[in-house]
Amino acid sequence: MPQALDSVRQIANAHRELPGGLLPALHAVQEALGHVPDEAVPVLAQALNLSRAEVHGVVTYYHHFRRTPPGRHVVQVCRAEACQACGGEELLAHAERSLGCKAHETSADGRVTLEPVYCLGLCASSPAVQIGERLHARVTPQRLDRLLAALEARP
Structure with missing residues (x-):
């Protein structure tokens, strides 16, 4: 330190x-x-x-600042109003179940940190998710599962 x-x-x-x-x-x-x-x-x-x-x-x-080191991958699920109206809350709940951790936490294996965020700027094509620096629009639970599975192949 x-x-x-x-x-x-x-x-x-x-x-x-x-x-x-x-x-x-x-x-x-x-x-x-x-x-x-x-x-x-x-x-x-x-x-x-x-x-x-x-x-x-x-x-x-400010939700942007982390007080502990993140996992190797950061998955952000938008919780702004447009995303909420299109299933964002359900998507966040699905992410928590899939990753085995709650929002603002890191999976037990240290691979993924799950962060709720407010507005990724894809309101017209919500719900939105950002994984690392890449934005994803119109994310369904099934698509989120595929995106998370793709993280398994990465270091």
């Missing part, structure tokens, strides 16, 4: 003079480490002249 904290310090210092620099710094930390570890909170708070409570509050408020 010392090397990770060095990265956090560098990121925090790069955002120190930027008005409203906390959010860009948090995004940069997550990009660098895959998540925002709890140990990063006091480092960011000190560098950005904020309280630990302020930093912690932002990390826990």
Whole structure:
């Protein structure tokens, strides 16, 4: 973790003079480490002249930020209104059953993290899922099963 904290310090210092620099710094930390570890909170708070409570509050408020390392693959299921109207809630429940983990959790084998998100921008072709960087539209439970099975072939 010392090397990770060095990265956090560098990121925090790069955002120190930027008005409203906390959010860009948090995004940069997550990009660098895959998540925002709890140990990063006091480092960011000190560098950005904020309280630990302020930093912690932002990390826990926004669903985008992870506090633990994700699995090797991240599956995001949209929960915005258009996707809900077209079966998004049922799709999320199906994903939980298929992966054997709840939303905001990682499967027992560490392969997949399941994240509910709010709006992937495919409202006209919902429900939508994002796996890694790839968006998928009009996803049915059967199609989700095929997409998850394809992850098995990947490292």
